[in-house]
Amino acid sequence: MKLTAIIVDDEANSRMIIRNYITKYCPDVVIIGEASGIDETMSLLQKQEPDILFLDVEMPYGNAFDLLEKVPERTFETIFVTAYDHYAIDALNAQATYYLLKPIAIDDLIKAVNHIVDIKNREEELHNAILVPKRNGITGKITIPLQDGFEVLVIADILYCQADDNYTKIYLNDGNKLVSKTLKYFEELLLDHDFVRIHKSYLVNINAITRYKKGRGGSITLINEKELMVSASRKGELLAYFK
Helix, strand or coil: CCEEEEEECCCHHHHHHHHHHHHHHCCCEEEEEEECCHHHHHHHHHHCCCCEEEECCEECCEEHHHHHHCCCCCCCEEEEEECCHHHHHHHHHCCCCEEEECCCCHHHHHHHHHHHHHHHHHHHHHHHCCCCECCCCCCCEEEEEECCEEEEEEHHHEEEEEEECCEEEEEECCEEEEECCCHHHHHHHCCCCCEEEEECCEEEEHHHEEEEECCCCCEEEECCCCEEECCHHHHHHHHCCEC
């Protein structure tokens, strides 16, 4: 699978090194543009739709995070390439796919690109094929606490669960319930019942998914027409549920 990429770095020598490494060691990646700053990158992104953005953190008149804020609905995967390790947490919060330190280790570059190739392959499979979850036919019941007792829920009726501080809102085919348990609690409870964590706030019944829309993390649509965002860090786990 061929992927397209744009290299963003304010140093021409750094762009040259990344370009040469990609050309030599990552034959599945085609470089379609280079930029040295935010405005130049934005101009490129208006004309091109890359699969990967190789992105330095520090640039003139802003940084990588300023750039990413200007593209909230981005479809590309981001590989940070920087000499500084203290941006790693910020990169994680910006849902970067990979974080490479300069000088770039060839093995790490190949690993980062292969990771994205795997994600894109799964997306294409999901987009082009008629797919069914690896496991289906949810059975069983759970109980949720009430002030005067408990209520029994059929697991198959649960579409998704949403975190609400130390509470969880459970969305059913015919309504919703607010339960004084954390989302982590229900993630562990429903681990063997075809539920997948797609975001820090959402736990979803994979059999309720009717559509996946590609993107940085993408989004899913459920049988009730509800659209939920998928975090980039959880996308691979979601796509692994389909064959």
